[in-house]
Ligand SMILES: O=P(O)(O)O[C@H]1O[C@H](CO)[C@@H](O)[C@H]1O
């Protein structure tokens with residue numbers, strides 16, 4: 001038997017989505033957005049020289065076919081990328097109608113989203129009175145702060161001090177189907193914040209809001225406020241069994257790394273490593289040593305998205321890509337004969353684009369362990385079908401195996 005490793009670089013899109021014009025950032029369509037392509041251009045033009053320099057250096061993923069995948073997805077020749085691949089490479093297109101993390105991951109796991117998510121309007125107040133009332137009741141407070149679309153870091157600068165004064169939770173949303181609640185870990189209480197999110201989540205899920213997200217932070221008005229790693233997502237479960245369930249129900253270990261457990265409502269998960277991307281990389285490398293025959297390791301590296309994409313930080317995004325790529329030789333050194341490794345993404349988040357939300361894009365599918373091959377234009381769900389095929393499982397979900 002052999003093992004599979006499915007690694008999602010959160011938001012590392014490669015442009016070219018055929019329906020990008022139906023998705024928006026601040027009223028501007030996502031047409032032309034290209035996360036990797038535009039970062040590579042910015043690097044080559046010296047516009048990303050903060051803490052790094054020059055052309056984008058991602059030799060490991062490029063040799064698996066990253067540059068070729070960017071060109072296939074979007075037609076763009078990304079400067080610094082495009083080496084002759086020795087991996088199997090393709091560009092995947094999403095059919096689910098959301099450009100959010102759960103939509104992307106569920107479809108990668110074989111289950112496209114069959115319904116429309118509920119989004120909150122970009123108005124103030126953003127939340128309907130019954131939801132606000134439920135938050136107040138569950139938290140034992142008489143009001144909420146925020147109640148609008150916002151960036152999670154900007155809203156702390158704006159309302160953190162008022163939160164400390166009044167004790168009211170900061171509630172906000174985005175272009176995603178989310179209700180996020182930020183509160184001070186000590187002043188408001190971390191467990192109290194989790195209990196609040198858990199209490200209201202069923203009401204939101206019934207309304208097809210994908211996630212309630214606890215966003216704890218620390219700090220004070222003088223030194224500023226900073227989010228901690230204790231974020232917790234209370235997510236709607238996927239509408240059908242996913243790749244994770246197929247693996248788990250076959251009695252195989254399903255090792256989650258990063259946000260994977262949260263994204264799949266903790267279904268089909270044997271264990272879940274948590275922490276910063278740096279810690280997750282160590283966990284992934286450790287699993288390359290220890291993962292059992294027949295197991296799946298499913299990892300998500302979120303900081304591309306949360307620290308750099310949403311913050312429109314091009315140099316930071318480039319640094320993180322280069323850091324990630326530079327770690328891979330340690331991972332590859334530990335691979336065993338018969339292992340399949342797939343690197344992919346769940347949506348785009350072009351840091352050169354307007355707004356602060358995700359961008360609708362195709363994503364790369366870069367495979368190590370199945371020889372050199374052009375997979376061409378494929379679907380997100382083909383990833384799950386191929387992993388299941390590799391692991392010898394019965395299910396294939398909505399996709400077709402490219403093995
Ligand atoms: O600005 P922050 O709080 O990071 O929010 C981002 O994180 C949310 C969940 O991934 C997205 O909906 C996006 O709005």
Ligand SMILES: [Mn+2]
Pocket residue numbers: 010011100101305346347
């Ligand atoms: Mn994501």
Ligand SMILES: [Mn+2]
Pocket residue numbers: 101305306310358
């Ligand atoms: Mn995001």
